[in-house]
Amino acid sequence: MITFLTGSQDGIDMSTLSGVEREIVEKKRRSPENYVYESPAALAFELNMRRRIVEAAVALDASGVTFVPFETTRGNRNFWSRTREGGLRLNDGVLPSDGINDIFRNGRLYAFECATAAVIVLYKGVLDALGEEVFNSYFKNLLLYDWQYDSDLQLTAVNNREEAYPGDVQYFKNPDHDPNKPEWQGENVIVLGRGMYFGHGIGITTAEGIISALNRERVPGSRTSAYLLDETFHPDFEYLRRLSAGRSLPSAAVRYTGYAVIARIGSHNYRIS
Numbered sequence: 001m002i003t004f005l006t007g008s009q010d011g012i013d014m015s016t017l018s019g020v021e022r023e024i025v026e027k028k029r030r031s032p033e034n035y036v037y038e039s040p041a042a043l044a045f046e047l048n049m050r051r052r053i054v055e056a057a058v059a060l061d062a063s064g065v066t067f068v069p070f071e072t073t074r075g076n077r078n079f080w081s082r083t084r085e086g087g088l089r090l091n092d093g094v095l096p097s098d099g100i101n102d103i104f105r106n107g108r109l110y111a112f113e114c115a116t117a118a119v120i121v122l123y124k125g126v127l128d129a130l131g132e133e134v135f136n137s138y139f140k141n142l143l144l145y146d147w148q149y150d151s152d153l154q155l156t157a158v159n160n161r162e163e164a165y166p167g168d169v170q171y172f173k174n175p176d177h178d179p180n181k182p183e184w185q186g187e188n189v190i191v192l193g194r195g196m197y198f199g200h201g202i203g204i205t206t207a208e209g210i211i212s213a214l215n216r217e218r219v220p221g222s223r224t225s226a227y228l229l230d231e232t233f234h235p236d237f238e239y240l241r242r243l244s245a246g247r248s249l250p251s252a253a254v255r256y257t258g259y260a261v262i263a264r265i266g267s268h269n270y271r272i273s
Contacts, residue, residue: 001029002025003035003069004036004037006041007039010219017047020050024167028257045240049129050167051073052167053122053166053194057192061203065108067114068183069182070112070146073087073113075109075144087144090141097135100123100148110199113201113270114183126240138152152240156235160230164191167190169188169190171228172186172207172228174187176224177218186216207228210226210228
């Protein structure tokens with residue numbers, strides 16, 4: 001169910017929502033969980049950002065980017081420099097918004113694996129929802145590598161796959177993957193809605209399609225199928241809403257401004273702060 005602390009409890013005009021946004025509202029209204037929002041405006045912000053993340057996933061799938069392991073990561077050298085580990089670091093003097101947008105405009109110049117792709121999709125969704133000025137103010141010195149990301153992304157974990165919504169990140173684990181192909185140990189996916197997912201290297205398909213693709217990369221003779229984990233991740237939408245308004249942010253003295261592996265999906269360890 002959905003509850004507002006302020007404003008009308010009927011403050012959602014369903015006629016103005018996109019299909020993805022309507023699906024989210026209808027599912028949350030049916031959910032046994034109680035989703036509490038400060039106001040209808042707070043819910044509207046989340047719906048918009050979730051829609052933007054879904055749109056970013058679809059756009060990345062159509063961009064021409066290539067799936068490769070870390071060893072062969074590449075990017076547009078006008079915007080990004082490859083690190084020794086296989087990450088992409090934003091070049092000095094390049095605006096973060098320009099660096100992210102170039103991936104979608106010149107996708108054929110880029111190649112990376114699925115965790116990096118998921119973070120890129122989240123960045124693009126946040127960029128499109130917050131606008132370039134806010135994004136460039138907070139998401140500086142970007143490094144695209146595995147599940148390392150800017151602390152302002154503020155990922156939140158929910159250990160219940162039944163409460164996954166469009167715009168969330170989930171993980172399909174492949175426990176019997178071919179040891180010679182560690183890149184197929186699992187697939188980070190973006191939930192698109194209506195039973196569809198985007199997984200970089202696999203594309204847009206159903207859960208069955210993701211599992212089938214992973215199962216083709218198992219140890220020969222294995223009967224242990226890939227499967228969807230319970231963990232579901234998404235940005236802290238209320239934090240980003242307040243960030244976009246320039247209010248209720250931690251002080252500069254205590255707020256972490258560097259990079260760390262805050263969450264690692266699936267077979268990786270993760271920590272949410």
